[in-house]
Amino acid sequence: MSHGRLASAGLLLAAALVLAALGASVLPLGSPTAISKDLALRGPTAAEPFGMDDLGRSVLSRVVHGYRVSLGVAVGAVLLALLIGGSLGLVAGYAEGLAEQLIMRPLDVLMAFPAILLAIALMSVFGTGAVLVAVSLAVVYTPVVARVVRAAVLATKVEVYVDGARALGASVPRLVLAHILPNAATPVLVQASVLIAIGILVEAALSFLGVGVRPPTPSLGLMLADGRGFMLEAPWMVVFPGIGIMLAVLAFNMLADGLRDWLDPHHAGGRS
Amino acid sequence: MSSAWVYAGRRLGLAVPLLFGMSLLVFGLMRLVPGDPAVAVLGYKATPEGIRALREAFHLDEPLPQQYLRWLASAARGDFGLDFRQNEPIGRMILDRLPVTLELTLLASAGAALLGVPLGLLGGGRRGGAADRAALALGLVGVSIPDFWLGIMLILALSLWAGLFPSGGFVPFTEAPLENLLGMALPAFTLALSRAAVLARLTRAAVLDVMQRGFVQYARAKGLGERALLVRHVLPNAAIPIVTVLGLQIGYMLGGAIVVETIFTLPGVGRMTLDAVLERNYPVVQSTVLVIGALFMLVNLATDILYGLIDPRVRRR
Numbered sequence: 001m002s003h004g005r006l007a008s009a010g011l012l013l014a015a016a017l018v019l020a021a022l023g024a025s026v027l028p029l030g031s032p033t034a035i036s037k038d039l040a041l042r043g044p045t046a047a048e049p050f051g052m053d054d055l056g057r058s059v060l061s062r063v064v065h066g067y068r069v070s071l072g073v074a075v076g077a078v079l080l081a082l083l084i085g086g087s088l089g090l091v092a093g094y095a096e097g098l099a100e101q102l103i104m105r106p107l108d109v110l111m112a113f114p115a116i117l118l119a120i121a122l123m124s125v126f127g128t129g130a131v132l133v134a135v136s137l138a139v140v141y142t143p144v145v146a147r148v149v150r151a152a153v154l155a156t157k158v159e160v161y162v163d164g165a166r167a168l169g170a171s172v173p174r175l176v177l178a179h180i181l182p183n184a185a186t187p188v189l190v191q192a193s194v195l196i197a198i199g200i201l202v203e204a205a206l207s208f209l210g211v212g213v214r215p216p217t218p219s220l221g222l223m224l225a226d227g228r229g230f231m232l233e234a235p236w237m238v239v240f241p242g243i244g245i246m247l248a249v250l251a252f253n254m255l256a257d258g259l260r261d262w263l264d265p266h267h268a269g270g271r272s
Numbered sequence: 273m274s275s276a277w278v279y280a281g282r283r284l285g286l287a288v289p290l291l292f293g294m295s296l297l298v299f300g301l302m303r304l305v306p307g308d309p310a311v312a313v314l315g316y317k318a319t320p321e322g323i324r325a326l327r328e329a330f331h332l333d334e335p336l337p338q339q340y341l342r343w344l345a346s347a348a349r350g351d352f353g354l355d356f357r358q359n360e361p362i363g364r365m366i367l368d369r370l371p372v373t374l375e376l377t378l379l380a381s382a383g384a385a386l387l388g389v390p391l392g393l394l395g396g397g398r399r400g401g402a403a404d405r406a407a408l409a410l411g412l413v414g415v416s417i418p419d420f421w422l423g424i425m426l427i428l429a430l431s432l433w434a435g436l437f438p439s440g441g442f443v444p445f446t447e448a449p450l451e452n453l454l455g456m457a458l459p460a461f462t463l464a465l466s467r468a469a470v471l472a473r474l475t476r477a478a479v480l481d482v483m484q485r486g487f488v489q490y491a492r493a494k495g496l497g498e499r500a501l502l503v504r505h506v507l508p509n510a511a512i513p514i515v516t517v518l519g520l521q522i523g524y525m526l527g528g529a530i531v532v533e534t535i536f537t538l539p540g541v542g543r544m545t546l547d548a549v550l551e552r553n554y555p556v557v558q559s560t561v562l563v564i565g566a567l568f569m570l571v572n573l574a575t576d577i578l579y580g581l582i583d584p585r586v587r588r589r
Contacts, residue, residue, distance in 0.1 A: 105293070106293065108290060108293070109293035109294055109297050110297070112294050112565060112568065112572075113294070113527075113561070113564075113565045114527025114528075114565070115527060116528065116530060116531065117526075117545070117561060117564055117565065117568075120530065120546065121298070121301060121549075121557065122301070124554075124557055125301050125302065125305050126304075197415075201418055204420075205419075205531055208420050209531065209534060210550055211550070221420075224424065231424065231428050231432070232428075235428060238421070238424050242421035242424070245421060246416050249415075249416040249417075250412065250413065250416040253412060253415060254412065
């Protein structure tokens with residue numbers, strides 16, 4: 001597949017999932033939370049292609065509603081990290097010297113832990129819930145974003161057009177916002193897409209492990225945790241939520257790959 | 273002294289403040305737990321005497337800097353205090369469980385390397401061929417499969433349905449080597465797949481990069497066969513980025529072990545961490561997070577140094 005097509009396929013898939021998540025309540029799906037005893041553990045049918053769970057809830061409806069949490073947490077975390085990490089990286093890259101050291105060295109400490117371990121440790125302190133998962137993820141992502149932005153700023157600020165703007169008397173905020181920041185956008189965009197993909201995985205993992213989203217909120221990770229107890233009688237309870245997670249992660253990874261190859265053919269790997 | 277050793281020394285020098293910062297973060301984080309940590313640790317079993325004993329044992333009445341220094345000094349000696357739930361030294365518990373986590377990580381690293389590197393090499397060697405398509409597909413799909421879901425699916429298909437592998441539990445290698453390896457096969461594969469995907473991608477990219485260099489084209493012009501070209505000229509030059517990324521993946525697996533050990537009920541440090549988090553057993557959380565974090569950092573440091581020793585260009589940075 002060519003890079004342009006990979007990016008568009010990823011974009012299409014991601015857009016479809018986001019739309020489904022946003023429109024979950026108007027789509028012709030059963031209730032994600034209504035319990036029905038006589039439907040419990042019923043296999044896939046034409047009306048309910050993903051089957052029913054142990055409480056007789058529609059797995060399809062729960063997967064679609066689960067995307068709200070998955071995508072909401074992942075996108076929210078990335079936006080928060082872009083805001084905080086982006087500003088820190090911008091200042092560090094532009095100022096250099098002492099300010100850079102004061103910003104980047106503490107962030108190195110955050111990056112010195114495996115991402116999932118740091119997220120679990122943060123959740124253990126602050127408790128569970130979707131908002132806290134997003135905040136924890138944002139903490140994990142902040143140093144990643146800061147590094148990417150700082151590197152982009154360092155590379156951009158020595159360009160001739162920046163010198164030119166400075167010589168013409170542009171103020172520092174104008175230099176940074178109008179001349180440096182737009183050129184840092186490419187690597188940041190690619191990184192943001194990768195981080196959304198990882199965020200979907202980490203949210204599902206945390207919820208699966210019992211330190212993420214709280215029931216009865218439909219979350220793909222929680223569905224897998226519940227389904228584990230029934231996987232012999234009702235394999236659809238673990239098969240479909242897993243495929244659901246994979247599709248969402250794949251969409252954002254494809255988007256990132258396509259964007260990366262399209263915008264910057266000489267890229268060399270990021271944190272995963 | 274040669275520049276390689278200067279470089280290694282400098283990296284080591286940077287690791288010390290980093291380790292210090294990590295300990296400060298872990299210590300500080302655990303002090304952010306809302307409420308009285310003594311009550312949180314003891315839970316519903318909290319009695320006034322129990323709380324007093326715990327406050328004393330962890331010196332919770334001392335000023336924070338003093339508490340921190342005391343904790344750091346003991347932790348540096350491998351003494352993490354007593355686990356109040358199991359009444360066992362935490363350091364001992366970690367040492368007992370560490371071999372499981374290390375074995376899992378090593379097996380998974382070997383698996384990831386054996387799966388990812390050859391695929392990337394073949395793929396990059398003949399761009400657009402079948403191996404290249406496979407490397408590209410694995411690179412994309414492999415990193416998108418949730419490892420905990422892969423583990424569940426493998427248990428369902430290969431353990432419960434086919435009965436080929438045990439679905440969990442752990443037998444020490446020293447007691448029954450064959451049973452141990454059979455039991456570790458699925459967990460190691462689960463942990464390895466996404467890392468194999470990363471390695472396949474990277475190897476492919478590194479090979480493609482080297483293939484474009486002048487000396488490769490020269491060797492080809494001299495009439496050297498494709499296979500000899502790949503093995504003798506391309507692989508040694510592509511090896512440097514591959515080794516680096518393999519090192520980073522080993523570190524990553526230490527985090528992934530938390531998830532995989534939980535699914536396959538392996539008694540490792542990862543599972544110990546999660547259990548402690550779920551029980552709000554903060555002294556244990558604090559210790560295991562620091563130990564896993566330090567291991568992660570050391571693996572990355574070793575990779576960094578190795579990279580510098582192999583490739584003289586890195587040292588100048």
